[in-house]
Amino acid sequence: METWETARLVKDLREQTAGLARAAAAGDPEATVPTCPEWRLSDLVAHIGQALRWAADLVRKAAPLPIPDPREVDPGAPDGWERWLTDGAEELIEAVRDAGEHAEVWSVAGMVPPAFWLRRMLNDITVHHYDAAAATGAPFAISAELAADVITEGMELLSAPAAEDFKPELAELRGSGECLAIRPHDAEGWLISRTPDGPRWRRASGDGDVTVRGPAAELMLVLSGRVPAREVTGDRALLDHWLARTRF
Known part of the structure; x- marks a missing residue:
């Protein structure tokens, strides 16, 4: 069924x-x-x-x-x-x-x-x-719902246990708690923490060491490396480091 x-x-x-x-x-x-x-x-x-x-x-x-x-x-x-x-x-x-x-x-x-x-x-x-x-x-x-699922699935794949085997540069995303916030205007956001064991994420709205905002469809394109981020506050270098290693 x-x-x-x-x-x-x-x-x-x-x-x-x-x-x-x-x-x-x-x-x-x-x-x-x-x-x-x-x-x-x-x-x-x-x-x-x-x-x-x-x-x-x-x-x-x-x-x-x-x-x-x-x-x-x-x-x-x-x-x-x-x-x-x-x-x-x-x-x-x-x-x-x-x-x-x-x-x-x-x-x-x-x-x-x-x-x-x-x-x-x-x-x-x-x-x-x-x-x-x-x-x-x-x-x-595209709808905000579809764009949000593209982003969510990307987070799931990047944090999967075997992800570094397929994309070795993901090992460079290990950190000491640095936080990235993805905040769509039209959907619930994502908070990403760079831990010593790799990135961890959850659906939540809030600010991080760097926060990027925009419509969900635009943020999908930002995170997939298609367009530059327009609304960024905080540590832009932290966002650039993430984007350089996570294009999907």
Whole structure:
């Protein structure tokens, strides 16, 4: 039986995947993506289409698989991008439904329910939807609720026990209690403490040694390294140090 949360993830995954495809198809496939300058627009599309199918395979096999290289995939012509990407989303959705909510599958955070990969791909695609829009001038808007979940999931991944194995620079986030506050205007905030054992966080509103404010969607883009922070008080160097090591 599909839960309410899974149904929401499915709905948002379909919407964000189609939105990214439409935004990307409005541009030149060879154009550089300004927020991911190592990629052309076609590379961005290839990454998403390939990642959706990779995640579906992870769910089906419940075991780790090599991370694919998007440059090894041809996404086809732009007029076919929406169909190719949405087919990939449907493949993942079907794999999760076939696995069942009580199954366990592999992830960087350990063994997790299959719906983990719906959320992971949704949140990755949401940020890359912005990348496509930034490259082509297409509109981009998301709800505060979705933006907040992208941020929350990022915090969960950064503080996972095995996170440093996959992203060694996270070891540099160990500290002696320095506090960063993320304070959206339209959602509950996050307080992050840099402890000797690594970063710890909780949902709460308050100020830290550095505090960054703005709409949740903007803060999502700040924390993913897409736009600079506009409203910052306190120790800006502490925020810059965090951002330099946590882009996701």
